Amino acid sequence: MNRINQKLQEDKKLLSIYFTAGYPNINDTVSIIQDLEKSGVDMIEIGLPFSDPLADGPTIQASSTQALKNGMTTKILFDQLKDIRKTVNIPLIIMGYFNPILQYGVEAFCKQCQEIGIDGLIIPDLPVDVYHEDYKAIFEKYGLINVFLITPQTSEERIRYIDSISNGFIYMVSSASTTGAKEGFQDEQTTYFERIGNMNLKNPQIVGFGISNHQTFTQATQYAKGAIIGSAFVKHVSNEGVNTIDKFIQGILN
Amino acid sequence: MNYNVNEKGYYGEFGGAFIPEMLYPNVEELRQNYLKVMEEPEFKKEFNQLLKDYVGRPSPLYFAKRLSDKYNTKIYLKREDLNHTGAHKINNTIGQILMAKRLGKTRIIAETGAGQHGVATATVCALMGLECIVYMGEIDIARQAPNVARMKMLGATVVPAKSGSRTLKDATNEAIRDWINNPVNTHYIIGSAIGPHPYPDMVTRFQSVISEEIKLQLIEHEDRENPDYVVACIGGGSNAAGTYYHFLHEENVNIIAVEAAGLGVDSGESAATSVLGKEGIIHGCKTMLMQTEDGQITEPYSISAGLDYPGVGPMHAHLCKTGRAEFMAITDNDAMNAGLELCKLEGIIPAIESSHALAIFEHKTFKPDDVIVLSLSGRGDKDLQNYIDYFKI
Ligand SMILES: Cc1ncc(COP(=O)(O)O)c(C=O)c1O
Numbered sequence: 001m002n003r004i005n006q007k008l009q010e011d012k013k014l015l016s017i018y019f020t021a022g023y024p025n026i027n028d029t030v031s032i033i034q035d036l037e038k039s040g041v042d043m044i045e046i047g048l049p050f051s052d053p054l055a056d057g058p059t060i061q062a063s064s065t066q067a068l069k070n071g072m073t074t075k076i077l078f079d080q081l082k083d084i085r086k087t088v089n090i091p092l093i094i095m096g097y098f099n100p101i102l103q104y105g106v107e108a109f110c111k112q113c114q115e116i117g118i119d120g121l122i123i124p125d126l127p128v129d130v131y132h133e134d135y136k137a138i139f140e141k142y143g144l145i146n147v148f149l150i151t152p153q154t155s156e157e158r159i160r161y162i163d164s165i166s167n168g169f170i171y172m173v174s175s176a177s178t179t180g181a182k183e184g185f186q187d188e189q190t191t192y193f194e195r196i197g198n199m200n201l202k203n204p205q206i207v208g209f210g211i212s213n214h215q216t217f218t219q220a221t222q223y224a225k226g227a228i229i230g231s232a233f234v235k236h237v238s239n240e241g242v243n244t245i246d247k248f249i250q251g252i253l254n
Numbered sequence: 255m256n257y258n259v260n261e262k263g264y265y266g267e268f269g270g271a272f273i274p275e276m277l278y279p280n281v282e283e284l285r286q287n288y289l290k291v292m293e294e295p296e297f298k299k300e301f302n303q304l305l306k307d308y309v310g311r312p313s314p315l316y317f318a319k320r321l322s323d324k325y326n327t328k329i330y331l332k333r334e335d336l337n338h339t340g341a342h343k344i345n346n347t348i349g350q351i352l353m354a355k356r357l358g359k360t361r362i363i364a365e366t367g368a369g370q371h372g373v374a375t376a377t378v379c380a381l382m383g384l385e386c387i388v389y390m391g392e393i394d395i396a397r398q399a400p401n402v403a404r405m406k407m408l409g410a411t412v413v414p415a416k417s418g419s420r421t422l423k424d425a426t427n428e429a430i431r432d433w434i435n436n437p438v439n440t441h442y443i444i445g446s447a448i449g450p451h452p453y454p455d456m457v458t459r460f461q462s463v464i465s466e467e468i469k470l471q472l473i474e475h476e477d478r479e480n481p482d483y484v485v486a487c488i489g490g491g492s493n494a495a496g497t498y499y500h501f502l503h504e505e506n507v508n509i510i511a512v513e514a515a516g517l518g519v520d521s522g523e524s525a526a527t528s529v530l531g532k533e534g535i536i537h538g539c540k541t542m543l544m545q546t547e548d549g550q551i552t553e554p555y556s557i558s559a560g561l562d563y564p565g566v567g568p569m570h571a572h573l574c575k576t577g578r579a580e581f582m583a584i585t586d587n588d589a590m591n592a593g594l595e596l597c598k599l600e601g602i603i604p605a606i607e608s609s610h611a612l613a614i615f616e617h618k619t620f621k622p623d624d625v626i627v628l629s630l631s632g633r634g635d636k637d638l639q640n641y642i643d644y645f646k647i
Contacts, residue, residue: 103549149275
């Protein structure tokens with residue numbers, strides 16, 4: 001069974017962390033992943049940096065720009081990850097925009113992911129229908145789970161469609177926004193979380209965007225299976241370096 | 255061969271809507287409504303009325319006699335430079351502002367490079383009393399001060415794009431991010447035939463008034479509807495799309511697309527996407543774009559801010575791939591000289607973008623009885639400082 005599905009069966013709320021590969025330094029990738037697992041993180045999204053990250057706010061944009069300046073490429077990332085399964089057991093997801101994957105070759109990319117032990121992909125600008133028609137078979141051939149986003153504006157019909165195509169979890173974007181930590185959740189958002197919770201979807205939901213601390217993590221996981229922290233973690237690494245990852249994670253969990 | 259968009263939003267293999275889910279409701283709303291709205295008699299009436307009374311259409315089709323004599327062929331200039339605000343951009347912004355109103359939107363966003371599209375958007379927002387926010391690269395703000403001032407005078411807020419390379423591509427990213435963050439009340443007026451479906455097709459249709467008029471005007475001049483050639487410069491490709499539109503399926507009309515070669519196609523400082531680009535995804539569509547081997551979008555270069563874009567619209571990628579259009583790349587130097595030549599021969603100061611199209615006559619020989627229609631997409635007022643610096647006037 002795919003590690004993501006296994007993890008989703010555990011009787012606990014999941015904490016997933018996003019970081020940008022190649023940031024702050026090009027060779028931080030493996031140690032960040034190892035430290036996150038040791039700190040008790042349940043799942044990791046490894047950000048493949050892109051020059052034009054449309055769905056990201058200033059923090060992740062800046063980390064991507066810096067990662068590219070540091071020389072990060074798809075090939076280098078795969079090379080860094082080649083022995084990752086010797087030391088890391090939690091699910092690993094690559095999150096990246098579609099163009100770099102297209103240039104690598106979608107099938108070659110998926111094959112490489114499988115060889116390394118990557119469990120899933122999140123590609124915000126690969127639309128559901130294109131995935132369904134052109135790429136689903138390839139992803140499945142290499143045992144990869146593709147994760148789709150929904151937002152407060154996504155219609156019920158479309159959520160059902162996305163649910164029918166997904167086979168891991170649904171990434172529930174907390175508000176209509178790009179990535180970037182905000183202050184807490186409003187009623188509007190909790191109503192939306194509840195609405196989705198009541199749809200009895202076959203895939204569990206994990207909330208992302210706007211989760212930055214213990215309070216927002218707890219709030220989000222009241223309604224969902226887990227939560228994803230991105231910008232707040234990238235900001236932490238950017239302010240305090242990569243040696244205090246455990247402190248950050250304990251601050252979220254406790 | 256079909257050169258128009260198909261029902262799935264593709265031109266051959268190019269186009270589509272490669273957008274994050276956050277944008278889906280907005281783009282889908284537009285996709286479901288744009289053709290219906292454009293077909294409404296009331297919409298058509300209002301659009302045509304504004305093009306006539308406010309923009310000053312039809313723009314003349316002018317036989318450039320001295321230019322024609324020099325190159326021993328028959329050159330007609332489609333005078334988009336005489337439109338209100340000085341370029342073809344306003345045809346699209348008039349159409350889209352009416353579309354936005356039909357969709358109940360109250361807030362307008364746009365991206366701009368040189369500021370022409372920003373000015374055209376600020377203008378129609380003033381006309382309709384709608385809030386207007388224009389994203390512009392920090393670097394472009396510094397080098398296009400007069401257009402920044404125009405936008406402000408027209409009541410727009412100009413927001414500097416500080417991410418990435420701080421030029422047009424980043425301004426477009428910022429506008430898209432704004433739209434993600436404002437999904438209900440906002441319409442994004444894209445300024446060229448780019449972006450996710452239905453934008454390339456919608457922009458093309460609004461600009462198609464250019465070729466519609468050419469057909470009628472050419473009958474008066476030449477007693478025929480179709481020229482032998484249509485020529486236009488390509489940034490994202492909106493003036494070109496409008497100039498070609500009604501000739502796309504007329505096999506005897508040759509299409510020439512002129513890109514900016516910058517300092518030379520092989521110089522590393524160029525915007526000649528058809529030569530340097532590869533298939534990929536930029537700003538929500540699959541098309542030809544300049545990128546690294548790793549799929550990172552690269553920064554183009556051209557002296558002309560309006561052609562300084564790392565991609566071309568999907569329709570043009572298709573025209574290129576199928577060989578329907580001939581693509582030519584013109585350097586800064588050749589464009590500047592062609593611009594100055596038009597001043598001296600015809601008394602018209604062209605936008606530097608349009609000067610690229612004019613420069614083809616130095617590189618390609620036409621027959622004496624060939625009828626060529628060239629889109630003079632804009633006037634050179636905005637480029638005076640560039641001309642002054644370049645020629646040390
Ligand atoms: C006068 C003029 N011509 C051409 C262009 C290029 O745009 P497009 O390729 O969309 O016509 C611009 C863009 O700013 C412009 O201002």
